[in-house]
Amino acid sequence: MMQLLDQHGNPYRVAGVTLIESFTAVSNNLAPGLPPAGPAFSTDSLGQYTDDFFVCASACPGGSSNTNIVIQNHTANGQPIAGIVIVYSCNYITIGGN
């Protein structure tokens, strides 16, 4: 589960916040193009939401060390919030460095 945070980095436990995602490319060495942005969604009663990340590339599973790096941006009720760096690789996906 992903947790919406307030400006101080604390969990923002509010239901029904509408989130819209978009992506900005940093580098594309694994698969061409940006990930398609998903449809709008909203937080649950804890201010949380699900987000499943995936990668499927012809270079995998050949052990390619190439990566796609994007910034996942969201607006929350129309207001932009801090983006998250997503690194897609054949062997791992990191979300905000984790």
Add this chain to the structure above:
Amino acid sequence: MSLCVNVQAQAGPMQRTVTSFNVTGVSRIDAILMLAQRQRIPLGIEYAGMQLFEPISVRLSQTDVQGAASAIFPLDAGFRISSDDGVLVISHRKVPAAPLNVLDTRLANFSIPKCSLQEAYIRLANQLLAQLTPPPGRRGITGSIPGAGSVQIGPFTMSDVTVREVLNRIVREHGNAAWIVQVEPQVLSLPSGTDLEKKVADGSLIAWTVVEYSNRVVMEKIGQMTKTHVVSVESGTH
């Protein structure tokens, strides 16, 4: 011995009775979403020009879905209303015709496992991008599937189908969902060459979204969000 057969004619979704439908000063997109939500009719909106956001007032009683949709989207204003096997589809004469419309792009195959509406949407987007992306020696997809769906659809496989037909199948299987184009009609034109590559690269080729009627929060805002998106694309700020 007697055999009794009770055949009850089942009205198609377009002929379903609408006892009353009243809206005042509501945008066309919100009005049709309200109607589709109440009547539990899957919906496709492939026109997102400014007429979609014009406020209208409608007072109807004892009509059917076709009549109500026609009141919201008058034919003499350029709108087109059709039904694709139970999916109410709203279009407009300004929408590019096949094969110039990206929604008319044919997919050789499209399959989904049992999955959410959101996952089906992402799978379709990726299938389209994969098909239209010239092989540069590295092919593949990355992405995320945000939000938990309330209903599972599929599995199903379709062959030699258009993007529009897949979208209709997805919302039809769901039963209470809509797909909505998010750009002005001229932006729906399928580009080629470097324009296509640019649209694939910046993610703007996927010019539609989906929404579940059960998500009240998003349903209340999707009309305004669509308008905001259309305006931002038009002004180049998206």
